[in-house]
Amino acid sequence: MTPWNQVYHPLNNLWISALVAAIPIISFILLLTVMKLKGYIAGAYSMVIAALVAIFLYKMPIILVIMAAFYGIIAGIWPVASIVFAAIFLYKITVKTGKFKIIENSISFITSDQRLQVLIVAFSFGAFLEGAAGFGAPVAITAAILVGLGFSPVYAASLCLIANIAGGAFGAMGIPVTVPSILTGLDSLMVGRYTAMVIPAISILVAFLLIGIIDGWKGMKQTFPAILVSSMSFAFTQAVVLYFVGAALADIFAAIVSLIALALFLQVWQPKEIYRIKEEGDSQKKSYSFGSIAYAWLPFIFLTIIVTLFNLSIVKDLFSPGGPLEKLVFLLPIPFLNNNVIKLPPIVPVETPYPAVFKFDLFSSTTTAILITIIVACFLFKCSKQLLGETLTETAKELFSPVLTICSVLAFAYICTYSGMSSTLGLAFASTGNIFPLFSPVLGWLGVFLTGSVVNSGSLFAPLQAVTASQIGIISEKMVAVNVMGGTMAKMISPQSIAVAAAAVGLSGQESKLFNITIKYSILLLVLIGIISWLLF
Template identity: 80%
Template structure:
């Protein structure tokens, strides 16, 4: 089929073209918040709107728009939806076998104060899972744990989405930093060091914000010593690792130090008033489990962390790359008609470049597989019956049907925006702001994550543009690539994909709009803060 060149200014006025390009995004937000449509309905309608704009304004061939949507839907199923399904399945097994009660008790043993339990679970443990796995699994697992501890579903999901800011920039062994650095030919360590100027400070802010959301200023006044211990130990460790080692281990080291520091501190200090979300809930530790029983209950999550970390090591990944010894175990499906038939043009890229569209089914090296292996191990360890496993499979599939449809529809319209050039139009419009570009640079990363649900994908989309623009206005390109990562992290809590994952994890499959309303104000506020800091510093 004849190749098609992307058009970035179809109306011969960049800002007018940008307004038109923003229509599918604004339409989706409107359908979700004002009209309160279900996520998958809003997503499906947005596919239609994005397709109309792509075909009639951007002159994208209809078959290209159609295949872009199908490609997005496939990407929604694997790896995103598959990770969520496996993570929720693992959590349900721990609940049904009674092991989650021990996990809950072990957390309560450190502190009965549920404000501080949120720091342990959502902030520190969430960052640990983000560093090891990423791609939705941390929010799904930690939100489910908070529900088990007594938090309401909407509360648990929103707290975990907000807490994810602390580690979201360095998920899955730092690839949100290393991938855009590689794409732009920059030093990943240098990019990571620039993110270290802002992200660790934001982590401290987020820790206090979580307490404020739960219990206001009173909560901060009563718990600030513990919050300082958890957040400052996290921030210092994260900054040090970013500066001296790199982004790959920033979350894992920071989370471990934070967890240990907080746990030790709470052995000597506890708030004078113990806060419970359920005022009538038990505050005493009536059941005391042995250390071996606690370790046994936590074993699946410990095993999961180890195996996902192994899966993300370069030596393991290199087995499955092109010309690697196990490359045949990775199934690659070039998307018909679309693959390499869309041509990206300058200034988005240095020279005309075919845009690949290849669906990757990495069955033997994905995070989904790591969780499935963990499920098998947990099923053997906990002696799960066949009946329990079948019932859990049916139950999980029923609960996740709506969220999976949402994820697929959202990525469908996002991929249309990306392959048609609409996303690039928005990027070029903000890049045209000249010397005040650093003020708007985080917005590009934010938009990229909103569209794709991934800081990695946002970097792939906008990092080259950020680097080129930075060079043109006379600042170090590493700074704006770093800002793209930071801005994108602020959008993880409102990305439709993330919202769908969090909602599914706590049984709110059809209340995406409620969750979005909770997180949007925090996302926008932090984005503005990052923009101002970027403008002042760079």
């Protein structure tokens, strides 16, 4: 097949061409917000619209459009959807075997002050679940726990949505960083390092914000030492892991360290005034031995260890090109598409073939690490075949629509990327010059508001951010990091996240209450990210 050169000015005018290139994105926005279609339906329609624009205006060969969409779909299945499925399956096993009840109970015994319980449950434990699963599960789980501890449903859901900011940028083993990095051909470790300049500091702010929402300035004063221990240990660990290891373990390590640090600190210090919403329920009266608690936590501890091993460079090198196990990583060139799209200046210095190679790392992926943990958990908890079958069916039903959404959005994004539409928009944004970093986070914020996922937002807008950055002389990894950070600020107002939180606490149909509470914090933090981006980057 004859290689096809990308076109960046299909209508011979940059801004008119950019307006055309924005048609699929604008359509996606309208389908979600005005027509209120489900995510996967809006994604499918937008994929078709993107294909039509690519074929008729960008003159992209039909076979290339089809294969770009196909590439996006399989990339959505592996690794994104596979990680989410495996992680939620693991969580459900702990619930069905009764071990998660012990985990929940162990948290409530650390302190009877419910302000500090929010730090333990919503802030630290929520970040742990975000790191392991993501995609709405952490908010649903932690909100349900807070309701069990005595918080009102609206309060519990709102606090957990806001707390999710601390870990939202690195959920589901860091895929909000790694997926857009792969999509744009950038170094995911470098993208994570740039987020480390801002997100840990935001995490500290979020910890204080949570206590302030519950009990105002008085609450922050009374619990100030505990907030510092929790947030500083979290932020420091998060920054170190991001810089030296990568995004995959940032949430898990930060959450574990902050949980341990706060638990130990509360053994020697408690606030003079214990804040209670209501008396403790029955769920808190039963005590468990240390052995029972450790046993319940064992799968998550094992998961942390094995994911850490999988992410060590010495292990990664085994599966890298030239390594002894490289043949266990299957590289599948996408037919017709691989190297048949040519990127042109000024997007690249010289004409460059655009690779399209699907990486199926079955023996070294995060999904595999979670699957191994599931096997260990099934052995430890003596799970029956019936329980596993029920859990598998239940997980598949619950995740069917989210997986379709992931795949349709990635298909839409890959068409925009390989056709050159994202490059057209990037060139247009580049003409705004040095002011671009100020509103760069808005793109990530908008993407998460619409799709409910920092991963999907990155798939939509990371290529645009990278192209724009290169055009105005900024390191591309910086703007992709800004896209992640801006998107994280929208997780608390995403209709998908709010719907999950509302359903978890029995507030279905009352999502507007949660939105009205969280919107002001989301906008304030977005403005803060924009200013930081402008000043630092």
